Amino acid sequence: MVIVGGGIAGLAVAKTLIEGGLNAEITVVTQNPHYFAGPSRPLLLTNEQSLDRIVRGYEEVAQKVKVAVGTVYAVNPEERKVKYVGGYTSHGGAGELSYDYLVLAPGVVLDGSGIAGYAENRGNVANVYDPGRISVLNNRVWSAERGTVVVYAPKVPYRCAPAPTETALLIDAVLRYRGVRDKFKIVHIDANDKTQPPVIADVVSQIYAKAGIELVTNQEIVEIGKNYVVTKSGERYQYDILALLEPNRAPKFVEEAGLGKTWIEVRSPQDLRHPKFDDVLAAGDAAGLPLPKNQEIAYESALFAANKILEMEGLTYRASVQYAFLGWAYVGNQEGRLESYAVMFGLDFTTQPPKPQKDPQPKTDYTKAKDRWEQSYLRQLFGY
Numbered sequence: 001m002v003i004v005g006g007g008i009a010g011l012a013v014a015k016t017l018i019e020g021g022l023n024a025e026i027t028v029v030t031q032n033p034h035y036f037a038g039p040s041r042p043l044l045l046t047n048e049q050s051l052d053r054i055v056r057g058y059e060e061v062a063q064k065v066k067v068a069v070g071t072v073y074a075v076n077p078e079e080r081k082v083k084y085v086g087g088y089t090s091h092g093g094a095g096e097l098s099y100d101y102l103v104l105a106p107g108v109v110l111d112g113s114g115i116a117g118y119a120e121n122r123g124n125v126a127n128v129y130d131p132g133r134i135s136v137l138n139n140r141v142w143s144a145e146r147g148t149v150v151v152y153a154p155k156v157p158y159r160c161a162p163a164p165t166e167t168a169l170l171i172d173a174v175l176r177y178r179g180v181r182d183k184f185k186i187v188h189i190d191a192n193d194k195t196q197p198p199v200i201a202d203v204v205s206q207i208y209a210k211a212g213i214e215l216v217t218n219q220e221i222v223e224i225g226k227n228y229v230v231t232k233s234g235e236r237y238q239y240d241i242l243a244l245l246e247p248n249r250a251p252k253f254v255e256e257a258g259l260g261k262t263w264i265e266v267r268s269p270q271d272l273r274h275p276k277f278d279d280v281l282a283a284g285d286a287a288g289l290p291l292p293k294n295q296e297i298a299y300e301s302a303l304f305a306a307n308k309i310l311e312m313e314g315l316t317y318r319a320s321v322q323y324a325f326l327g328w329a330y331v332g333n334q335e336g337r338l339e340s341y342a343v344m345f346g347l348d349f350t351t352q353p354p355k356p357q358k359d360p361q362p363k364t365d366y367t368k369a370k371d372r373w374e375q376s377y378l379r380q381l382f383g384y
């Protein structure tokens with residue numbers, strides 16, 4: 001049994017299969033020797049979060065399953081083979097694994113290749129998605145004296161709907177704290193018709209109005225220049241700091257293996273087997289689900305995937321699961337303190353249409369609730 005990706009979905013699959021009594025050797029292949037949790041990454045901008053609290057190693061996980069560190073670059077579903085390269089080893093780390101079941105949970109790749117000028121100006125692009133780039137963005141926001149900050153959200157689906165909004169509002173908070181907010185213009189360009197998630201778009205637009213953040217919707221960035229971006233309709237925006245999230249997709253090996261174009265094809269949100277292969281399943285953000293890409297949905301999809309394997313193996317255990325989530329979007333702090341508020345929202349997919357909920361009142365309690373929630377996932381999956 002091979003699981004590609006040692007993140008939320010990959011480890012939740014492994015854990016559920018063990019709980020369900022699957023008698024198999026489970027190998028998790030994962031790109032990095034550590035995991036970097038997503039949800040509170042934006043707070044690294046305001047220095048309210050620190051890396052040590054959200055990085056985890058795989059050493060406790062490796063007490064229960066085999067962990068191979070490497071980047072999977074090819075899957076052959078006909079021959080049931082997975083190829084990977086890299087990792088800790090001194091021999092170059094090239095490896096090949098055979099499987100009875102394969103679960104693909106590699107998360108997303110940020111793909112700017114469709115944007116003209118992206119490769120040349122890649123050094124100007126920072127965001128809250130990768131530890132190095134967050135550190136770059138943090139440094140730029142904390143040291144710039146004046147200018148225009150452009151924040152960009154690509155078309156959905158992308159990982160973590162509110163992250164671009166969080167980015168804009170946390171940058172706003174840092175600039176206020178530094179006492180230089182009036183020397184900056186902040187523009188949020190969104191390729192969607194509203195800021196995401198739509199359920200709190202009205203709350204965000206009110207907070208933006210108060211914070212003086214300009215919002216431009218329905219504008220897809222198609223070109224990046226040295227100090228400007230251009231949108232599909234030809235609009236040009238100058239930037240000094242660019243916090244741009246690239247369009248998201250599954251890693252390229254998925255398409256090369258014929259398992260899906262942008263996302264991994266699955267039969268349904270409850271049956272995560274590939275339409276052509278009973279022994280290839282997907283879970284997490286890389287799965288082509290008609291659902292938001294966030295940690296709760298990733299986890300829930302993993303339980304559905306594990307339940308299907310247990311069913312195919314004739315085992316009776318089933319993890320209890322349904323699609324529903326609660327989330328908390330950071331909305332910064334306009335009072336000049338580095339103490340972020342958050343807005344709570346949720347969607348329940350067990351009813352049709354899905355039932356939204358929200359509390360439009362920003363609270364620091366929600367920021368704390370998000371931290372507790374994130375830490376509990378890490379403890380559960382990484383063992384500490």
Ligand SMILES: Cc1cc2nc3c(=O)[nH]c(=O)nc-3n(C[C@H](O)[C@H](O)[C@H](O)COP(=O)(O)OP(=O)(O)OC[C@H]3O[C@@H](n4cnc5c(N)ncnc54)[C@H](O)[C@@H]3O)c2cc1C
Nearest residue numbers: 005007008009030031038039072107160284285294295298
């Ligand atoms: C900035 C940010 C903010 C977020 N905020 C929230 C939030 O507020 N609420 C919420 O619910 N969710 C949030 N998320 C989303 C949440 O983190 C993801 O939805 C969740 O982690 C998805 O789980 P996953 O297992 O699919 O992917 P991941 O947890 O990313 O795990 C994927 C794993 O696969 C590995 N991998 C990737 N490619 C390969 C390869 N080729 N070979 C081997 N291994 C590979 C990666 O290294 C990683 O370990 C946020 C994410 C980010 C980045």
